[in-house]
Amino acid sequence: MGKALIIGCGGVASVAIHKCCQNSEVFEEICIASRTVSKCDALKEKLQGTTKTKITTAQVNADNVDELIALINEVKPDVVLNLALPYQDLTIMDACLATKTHYIDTANYEPEDTAKFEYSWQWAYREKFEEAGITALLGSGFDPGVTGVFSAYALKHEFDEINYIDILDCNGGDHGYPFATNFNPEINIREVSAKGSYWEDGHWVETEPMEIKREYNFEGVGEKDMYLLHHEEIESLALNIPGIKRIRFFMTFGQSYLTHLKCLENVGMTSIEPIMYEGKEIIPLQFLKAVLPDPASLGPRTKGKTNIGCIFQGKKDGKEKTYYLYNICDHEECYKEVGSQAVAYTTGVPAMIGAMMVMTGKWNKPGVHNIEEFDPDPFMDALNKWGLPWKETHTPVLVD
Numbered sequence: 001m002g003k004a005l006i007i008g009c010g011g012v013a014s015v016a017i018h019k020c021c022q023n024s025e026v027f028e029e030i031c032i033a034s035r036t037v038s039k040c041d042a043l044k045e046k047l048q049g050t051t052k053t054k055i056t057t058a059q060v061n062a063d064n065v066d067e068l069i070a071l072i073n074e075v076k077p078d079v080v081l082n083l084a085l086p087y088q089d090l091t092i093m094d095a096c097l098a099t100k101t102h103y104i105d106t107a108n109y110e111p112e113d114t115a116k117f118e119y120s121w122q123w124a125y126r127e128k129f130e131e132a133g134i135t136a137l138l139g140s141g142f143d144p145g146v147t148g149v150f151s152a153y154a155l156k157h158e159f160d161e162i163n164y165i166d167i168l169d170c171n172g173g174d175h176g177y178p179f180a181t182n183f184n185p186e187i188n189i190r191e192v193s194a195k196g197s198y199w200e201d202g203h204w205v206e207t208e209p210m211e212i213k214r215e216y217n218f219e220g221v222g223e224k225d226m227y228l229l230h231h232e233e234i235e236s237l238a239l240n241i242p243g244i245k246r247i248r249f250f251m252t253f254g255q256s257y258l259t260h261l262k263c264l265e266n267v268g269m270t271s272i273e274p275i276m277y278e279g280k281e282i283i284p285l286q287f288l289k290a291v292l293p294d295p296a297s298l299g300p301r302t303k304g305k306t307n308i309g310c311i312f313q314g315k316k317d318g319k320e321k322t323y324y325l326y327n328i329c330d331h332e333e334c335y336k337e338v339g340s341q342a343v344a345y346t347t348g349v350p351a352m353i354g355a356m357m358v359m360t361g362k363w364n365k366p367g368v369h370n371i372e373e374f375d376p377d378p379f380m381d382a383l384n385k386w387g388l389p390w391k392e393t394h395t396p397v398l399v400d
């Protein structure tokens with residue numbers, strides 16, 4: 001079918017690349033490009049011979065638009081799948097515009113020097129992408145990603161109007177370390193140490209970090225504490241789900257994670273303000289990332305399951321209705337299949353599926369679009385086929 005250029009070769013990219021290689025009919029060729037080409041070469045070495053997908057590699061600094069344009073012109077991909085960091089979203093979008101190439105990512109743009117999470121920067125590219133006749137698919141991970149697809153599916157098949165959405169992201173896995181993060185530590189800690197917020201009656205309600213706590217009994221995991229966080233899909237769902245009154249996002253955390261995070265915050269290690277250390281400027285959070293375990297190394301030691309999904313409340317044929325769509329994913333099964341833990345797996349699989357939707361033309365809408373703006377049905381089928389089967393219930397326990 002075609003060729004994808006995948007930028008980044010970390011935890012999430014490794015899963016997406018394994019999945020592209022399982023799906024060689026669609027991904028006939030992939031080029032893996034990252035800052036450190038040796039990581040791309042090592043993955044190529046591991047996978048070639050096990051797949052019909054032709055794999056090439058390249059070195060690229062994705063902060064540099066000219067380098068990206070030169071690489072895209074050389075590789076000539078049908079789509080660019082951005083699995084680097086949120087800081088690179090705009091440079092990669094600029095290069096896609098210059099070369100008229102479709103764009104897919106899993107996280108919204110963040111300026112490196114400000115922990116600010118909003119779609120405004122990427123939505124500002126809407127007209128340019130429309131005029132260029134190319135599609136940008138934003139947020140094709142699990143959350144954002146599958147949570148938006150679940151919302152579109154619920155609206156299409158279950159409700160006339162959705163009024164309330166609670167997104168519940170539970171990682172019940174145990175990696176055995178007192179403190180580690182399952183995806184890039186810098187991005188993870190910026191997200192969880194920010195103020196919380198939710199959408200209610202047409203406006204944002206801001207909370208202190210971890211101020212709102214609930215308990216929930218997750219199928220496959222058990223009882224967990226979960227905390228209300230700001231999460232980027234709230235912003236797009238608030239626009240794209242008509243009749244919505246409230247959207248909240250909760251993530252589970254273990255006590256050891258929270259105790260360590262509080263201590264690290266208290267001593268200034270999570271700060272993104274540069275400081276001078278022995279004559280060199282360093283950013284404490286980036287130094288902390290360097291001493292924490294690489295999330296890509298957690299696969300062989302993580303046991304347990306994730307359970308991520310959305311609880312919807314709304315109306316069908318004039319009657320009140322509830323509906324819960326979720327996926328349960330087992331860390332050890334993921335490791336057996338692709339050598340990664342389930343947090344990387346639950347993001348990398350939807351990234352491959354999003355790229356497939358755009359590459360096959362199933363989702364082709366020039367402009368910049370969040371995932372819930374597309375027909376959810378082919379994506380929902382692909383989740384079942386490619387390793388993230390979903391479950392549903394019409395009688396979920398609600399979050400108060």
Ligand SMILES: NC(=O)c1ccc[n+]([C@@H]2O[C@H](COP(=O)([O-])OP(=O)(O)OC[C@H]3O[C@@H](n4cnc5c(N)ncnc54)[C@H](O)[C@@H]3O)[C@@H](O)[C@H]2O)c1
Binds near residue numbers: 036063106139142184
């Ligand atoms: N939507 C979701 O559900 C979800 C969940 C987890 C992670 N994510 C996102 O997935 C992305 C990848 O996360 P990860 O845990 O794999 O991170 P990671 O740190 O393991 O990997 C990032 C990769 O990008 C490369 N990279 C960084 N800066 C680069 C640059 N300037 N030029 C070229 N390459 C560069 C790194 O070398 C690395 O290979 C992040 O944007 C993260 O926010 C999304």
Ligand SMILES: N[C@@H](CCCCN[C@@H](CCC(=O)O)C(=O)O)C(=O)O
Binds near residue numbers: 183
């Ligand atoms: N799909 C999620 C994954 C984040 C999981 C973060 N939870 C932490 C803390 C887990 C713990 O309690 O130790 C993690 O790193 O898994 C997303 O990106 O939104």
